[in-house]
Amino acid sequence: MSLQLFIEQLLNGIQFGFMLFLMSAGLTLIFGVMGLINLAHGSFFMIGAFSASFVAGLTGNFILAILASLIFPALIGIMVEFAIIRKLYERDHLDQVLATFALILLFSEATRYIFGAFPLFLDIPNILQGNILLPGEIVYSKYRLIIIIIGLFIAVGLYFLINRTLLGIQIKAGQNDRQMIRVLGINISRLYTIVFAMGAALAGLAGALIGAIQSVEVGMGEPVLILAFVVIVIGGIGSIKGALIGALLIGVLDTMARLFLPIFFELIMETSQALSLGSSLASMSAYLLMTLVLIFRPTGLFGKK
């Protein structure tokens, strides 16, 4: 294998990692601040992709499509938080799992009803199509590079938001002591709604960015959701830094395992078997890593004890 291919795949892994980060950042904040397990987070991923593809079809403008993928999920997030999610914060995890599981059914079916059962497509704008030549003779997809850059911006932005703004201080306070911040006179239900909407918007953005590479279909959010849960558990629930590191770790591990395991198994068995065994073991790798992390650090890499 050439070095170029290796670096290209490494970049793919990082791109996948940043996409996972967009999902996990919201998930980990929602869990850290409100103590809510939100299985319906994958639905916002899907809603983002569908709204982007709808707006792109209407206007032909990719920037507007991306904006829609932020705004629609945030609006729907606010509505759902107001009507349902709000009542779940004080409940135990079991009720949260069931209610948000039910929300998945509700959202998926509603999307199927509105947009039909066939996958939609979201085209990459012309200027982002094709490849770019990176230093070291590496040819890489422009669009995927843009995803990496957007992911970096969001990571830096979230860092400043959490550490340098009033909202960030409130979020951090909310993670540490929910009672105390209520006593301090901060409008806690408004804070919860903001955090939930922000998480929904980030998930929607991830959905739109990925929707342009894959197809936009009902149920696209759930595989990503499960991996995002793995990410936040590895990183330690509630930690944005943990989510970033966990996401990059899982992104690179998953991509590399998909590349190398089939090659490795081809040495000892026939090609078709090696391919299927290799790819199924690659799918298992993220979960294996999570299990190992939890055995040695039961609250994740950056989680509080």
Add this chain to the structure above:
Amino acid sequence: MLTEKKFNLIIVLGIFTFSLIGYVMSEPYFITLATKIVILGIAGCALNLILGFGGMVSFGHAMFFGVGGYVAAISAFHSMNGESIDLIFFDFNGSSQMLFNWFLAVIFSMFFALLVGSISIRTSGVYFIMITLAFAQMTYYFSVGWTKYGGEDGLSTYVRNDLFSINTMLPLNFFIICFSCLCIVGFILNWVINSNFGNFLKGCKENEEKMISLGLNPYTLKLTAFVISGAITGLAGALYVDLNRFVSPTSLSWQTSGELIVLVILGGSARLFGPLLGAIVFILLEQFLGEVTENWQFWLGVILVLIVLYFPKGVSGLFIKD
């Protein structure tokens, strides 16, 4: 309002009557529905042992359901095509006997539960939810990649296994077999819950420190419950394969784990047989809504949300007085 005993009796008899009605009206589909309710009810009650009484939210119980199913299906598959499995010491030819395949399913899921449980029970809360999910996902991807037994397409066993000289292909006969299993499992679980062990388990849920100071080991208690629960869920998985004569990775998927949790909460996790009522409500809702509207999943979602928000004790909470 009913006592718990009367409640149990009524739902069990209700299921039985439902399938008899199906028999009298020559509607084999009713009997199949009742059989499905019984099998999922067994799995739900088994999950409830650790979830409702042990406070362990397993989001990966489909792995035991699927492992039990796959073990039974693989044994039946080999018995059918005559190809033996080389097990170093002897060749295993597979079996078409239900009892033997159930036994295999229970043993395998028991050991699997021991392995998974011994690692998972070190964690708690949301980490426990996620690590059980992780194990289930690993088995799921393993089954997808194992092309010898169908991979993603699943494995068909074509005919039902044999039990003594009963014609298991007749819906009512198979229903009665599953119903008997439900009764046996019910007695076992009831005995477990009301034994000292059951009380200690409930104690672990309430206050682990207290159990430790009583000289008990919560880890062993929880692990034992986890293994019992996994073994019974494995049995349900084997029965489900007999019902459908087919097993696929779907039975190991996280959606299946989610549905098992739905049965428990829907019925009410505070009662041992709540999940059985949960299975009745869930399957009949699925059936009824599916006939009324194409978008039945939407309405199922709405109903589930309403139940979580406004009936925190589940449907059984409406019938049983405390």
